[in-house]
Amino acid sequence: MNPGGQVLKQLHCSDAIQGSLACEMVEELGGVEYADRCGTRDSDKEKQMDVSKDIVWHQHSVDREQRERQLGQQGCVIWFTGLSGCGKSTIANALDAMLVSEGRATTLLDGDNVRHGLCAPPAVLEPEHGAEFAERFGLGFGAVDREENIRRIGNVAALMASAGLITLTAFVSPYRRDRDRVRKIVAQAGRASDFVEVFVDTPLEVCEARDPKGLYKKARAGEIKHFTGISDPYESPESPEIRLDGGAGESVEAMAGQVREWLVGKGVF
Numbered sequence: 001m002n003p004g005g006q007v008l009k010q011l012h013c014s015d016a017i018q019g020s021l022a023c024e025m026v027e028e029l030g031g032v033e034y035a036d037r038c039g040t041r042d043s044d045k046e047k048q049m050d051v052s053k054d055i056v057w058h059q060h061s062v063d064r065e066q067r068e069r070q071l072g073q074q075g076c077v078i079w080f081t082g083l084s085g086c087g088k089s090t091i092a093n094a095l096d097a098m099l100v101s102e103g104r105a106t107t108l109l110d111g112d113n114v115r116h117g118l119c120a121p122p123a124v125l126e127p128e129h130g131a132e133f134a135e136r137f138g139l140g141f142g143a144v145d146r147e148e149n150i151r152r153i154g155n156v157a158a159l160m161a162s163a164g165l166i167t168l169t170a171f172v173s174p175y176r177r178d179r180d181r182v183r184k185i186v187a188q189a190g191r192a193s194d195f196v197e198v199f200v201d202t203p204l205e206v207c208e209a210r211d212p213k214g215l216y217k218k219a220r221a222g223e224i225k226h227f228t229g230i231s232d233p234y235e236s237p238e239s240p241e242i243r244l245d246g247g248a249g250e251s252v253e254a255m256a257g258q259v260r261e262w263l264v265g266k267g268v269f
């Protein structure tokens with residue numbers, strides 16, 4: 001990677017972050033906010049820029065194929081996306097239970113849960129790590145924070161798929177670019193077909209009527225900023241592998257079954 005070159009100038013911010021660039025280099029790419037939050041801040045910037053050259057990929061003796069053979073399935077990422085309240089968690093949870101009852105090895109990453117740990121907000125980090133750390137690494141719901149949230153989850157999901165697990169994820173993941181980046185990460189870790197985008201397409205009115213956590217009410221009252229569908233955008237997938245019509249009165253079991261059938265059809269197990 002040539003950090004000063006034209007090639008980098010064309011990169012997106014988070015691609016540059018993966019290359020361990022210093023704040024100024026990332027800023028140069030146009031991502032000032034992301035750079036300030038996530039770029040390296042060490043005084044010895046020269047050394048920081050060279051760090052990537054000192055990291056060498058380690059080839060393990062147990063490879064992915066061996067793990068998959070042992071489990072009798074292909075690792076993959078089933079990525080549920082949609083508005084808050086569309087049914088992502090409920091359907092992913094039903095599918096998870098269905099697959100586990102059949103002896104499949106799975107895992108389920110859910111937005112609300114992951115935001116309690118790996119992607120915790122600043123207020124959760126501050127008591128243990130201090131204000132500066134919390135401000136730098138804690139995540140909220142602005143576009144850059146969602147980008148980092150999905151980047152972290154995408155990498156974790158790819159690692160889990162590499163371990164042979166059927167990895168179910170339920171995140172709003174409202175931005176197409178962020179989802180497409182995860183698709184790329186997952187494909188690079190395995191096969192192009194390993195990323196399965198499932199769009200839970202439930203009309204906003206239905207989600208808002210459900211409002212199980214009272215968040216839409218708060219968003220309408222202006223108590224929550226950047227609320228997807230109300231004061232923040234949701235970019236629908238253009239060509240998801242699977243589209244579930246979450247507002248048509250179909251049962252959760254039927255929709256989970258639809259995803260299961262798709263996996264069977266693709267030979268995942």
Ligand SMILES: Nc1ncnc2c1ncn2[C@@H]1O[C@H](COP(=O)(O)OS(=O)(=O)O)[C@@H](OP(=O)(O)O)[C@H]1O
Pocket residue numbers: 083084085088089111112115141145146149150170171172173174213215224225226227228
């Ligand atoms: N501003 C705003 N916008 C959307 N959602 C919000 C917001 N604030 C809190 N919540 C709650 O957080 C859950 C979404 O977290 P995610 O990590 O999935 O979001 S994202 O993928 O980074 O967009 C989401 O969970 P689900 O309702 O299960 O989708 C909400 O309960």
Ligand SMILES: Nc1ncnc2c1ncn2[C@@H]1O[C@H](COP(=O)(O)OP(=O)(O)O)[C@@H](O)[C@H]1O
Pocket residue numbers: 082083084085086087088089090091170210212246249250251252
């Ligand atoms: N197909 C469905 N039909 C009726 N209610 C549903 C359906 N799917 C989900 N629900 C209900 O809608 C609410 C939101 O579902 P949830 O899975 O939490 O959505 P999300 O994870 O997308 O925020 C829950 O109360 C759930 O029971």
